[in-house]
Amino acid sequence: MFKRNNYLALGAAVFVAVVLLSLPTSATSRLKLAFGSLFLPLFGLATATQQLPTDLAGSVLPRRELLRQIDNLRRENQQLKIQQSQSIAIARENDYLRSHFGWPQQTAWQLKLANVVLRDPANWWRTVQIDLGSRDGLRENLPVMTTDGLVGRVASVGLTRSQVILLGDRNCRVSARVENPGNDIGVLSAGGPLDNSLVELTYLASGANLKPGQNVVTSGQGGIFPKGIRIGQIVDAQPVEFGLYTEARVKLSANLGNLEQVWVVMNPQFP
Amino acid sequence: MVLATAFLAVFAEAVLPVPRSLLGAQVDLLPALMIYAALNTSLATVTLLAIFGGIWFDTLSANPLGVSILPLMTVGYPVFLQREFILRDLSFAQVILGAAASALVPALTVLLLLTGGKMPLIGWGSLWQWIVMAAGGALATPLVFGFFDWCDNALGYKPRVEPSFRLDREIRRKKK
Numbered sequence: 001m002f003k004r005n006n007y008l009a010l011g012a013a014v015f016v017a018v019v020l021l022s023l024p025t026s027a028t029s030r031l032k033l034a035f036g037s038l039f040l041p042l043f044g045l046a047t048a049t050q051q052l053p054t055d056l057a058g059s060v061l062p063r064r065e066l067l068r069q070i071d072n073l074r075r076e077n078q079q080l081k082i083q084q085s086q087s088i089a090i091a092r093e094n095d096y097l098r099s100h101f102g103w104p105q106q107t108a109w110q111l112k113l114a115n116v117v118l119r120d121p122a123n124w125w126r127t128v129q130i131d132l133g134s135r136d137g138l139r140e141n142l143p144v145m146t147t148d149g150l151v152g153r154v155a156s157v158g159l160t161r162s163q164v165i166l167l168g169d170r171n172c173r174v175s176a177r178v179e180n181p182g183n184d185i186g187v188l189s190a191g192g193p194l195d196n197s198l199v200e201l202t203y204l205a206s207g208a209n210l211k212p213g214q215n216v217v218t219s220g221q222g223g224i225f226p227k228g229i230r231i232g233q234i235v236d237a238q239p240v241e242f243g244l245y246t247e248a249r250v251k252l253s254a255n256l257g258n259l260e261q262v263w264v265v266m267n268p269q270f271p
Numbered sequence: 272m273v274l275a276t277a278f279l280a281v282f283a284e285a286v287l288p289v290p291r292s293l294l295g296a297q298v299d300l301l302p303a304l305m306i307y308a309a310l311n312t313s314l315a316t317v318t319l320l321a322i323f324g325g326i327w328f329d330t331l332s333a334n335p336l337g338v339s340i341l342p343l344m345t346v347g348y349p350v351f352l353q354r355e356f357i358l359r360d361l362s363f364a365q366v367i368l369g370a371a372a373s374a375l376v377p378a379l380t381v382l383l384l385l386t387g388g389k390m391p392l393i394g395w396g397s398l399w400q401w402i403v404m405a406a407g408g409a410l411a412t413p414l415v416f417g418f419f420d421w422c423d424n425a426l427g428y429k430p431r432v433e434p435s436f437r438l439d440r441e442i443r444r445k446k447k
Contacts, residue, residue, distance in 0.1 A: 006314060006352070009314045009317070012322070013340055014341065014344070016322050017344075018337075019337075020335075020336045021337045023336070028335065028337075031336055032329070032330050035330040035336075117286075118285040118331055119291070120331070121332050122297075122328075122332040123291075123397070124377075124384070124392050124393055124397070125391065126392060127333045129285075155333070165333070168392070170391070170392060190392060191392075193392050193400060194396035257292065
């Protein structure tokens with residue numbers, strides 16, 4: 001039953017696994033990039049396949065509908081331009097007041113749009129891969145967001161692709177502030193394995209006055225996420241560890257289950 | 272052929288939103304492929320599938336590189352050794368083996384991750400994900416067998432069947 005070849009095959013598998021697992025992190029990330037490059041030809045195919053329904057829908061859309069959409073976009077564009085000019089005036093005023101009080105100046109975020117190309121095939125991680133890499137100026141720990149709110153942070157960077165750890169993964173902890181009179185600060189940690197729209201906000205003060213619907217934003221502490229990015233809203237809260245601290249559930253603003261495009265903040269600033 | 276299918280299967284798992292968007296879990300096709308390889312191919316193929324399938328899966332995942340190799344080999348190797356005693360052509364046997372393999376591989380992978388000090392996202396919801404993965408793997412295994420049978424028929428060499436009719440053995444009937 002047990003022949004020499006059987007032992008050799010089993011030994012080879014065990015040897016490769018042990019060698020790979022004992023390699024340092026930098027070496028394994030380089031190996032991952034090398035093996036990941038094998039999938040590059042398939043990325044284009046997948047993108048084209050995903051684009052096909054949109055292209056088909058676009059080709060059969062009536063002209064009247066297209067004109068209506070263009071009209072709506074024009075109107076929205078005009079509104080945004082007015083809001084932008086107002087924001088520029090407010091920013092100038094803010095800069096003036098900051099210089100008056102000797103506070104450090106704030107600069108506008110530089111954002112880069114990225115497409116989500118892959119999701120983690122394992123069910124026990126919450127990560128995605130985006131089509132920007134080191135050649136686009138990405139580096140580790142840059143915040144990633146959508147227009148709805150915070151999504152996560154860049155975990156590892158390849159030449160053309162990067163891995164983003166999403167909120168709710170145990171490796172993506174965020175210092176968050178509840179917008180209530182007490183400005184309570186906690187740590188956003190893991191969510192449940194099934195529902196990726198809910199995450200836990202832990203280590204809140206025991207007397208925190210939390211109510212459902214209160215907004216949760218990044219606190220700016222921790223050195224990764226800049227202050228004031230929207231995260232979500234409080235769903236409920238309860239005291240834990242015999243009332244030592246409070247834990248709350250937060251419904252995320254960004255829809256992590258249906259991410260297609262995300263923004264990477266290239267120049268995060270901290271207070 | 273098995274390795275190429277494993278490569279495409281891993282990529283498809285990472286790209287396709289279903290069944291994750293519907294059932295909350297992605298089905299892993301590598302255990303089903305491993306059952307096919309263990310029952311129908313050589314030990315070298317089983318080993319290569321465990322090594323390269325595991326590496327490709329870990330490459331697209333946040334898993335440490337190489338962690339999926341041992342669980343795949345743990346499933347494939349015993350099935351290969353006992354394959355003479357398994358009714359491999361029966362769909363029922365394929366479903367049972369597929370379910371067992373698809374349940375065992377993620378459980379062993381998570382166990383290895385926890386042993387290595389990693390922090391995978393597990394909770395009560397993981398039980399549902401585990402059931403979905405086992406059921407998905409059970410359904411996928413006969414499909415994998417069917418796919419490779421079809422490939423064998425379509426692409427494989429078919430031996431020429433000699434007809435029983437031979438000229439030199441023709442019986443001539445004559446009127447006497």
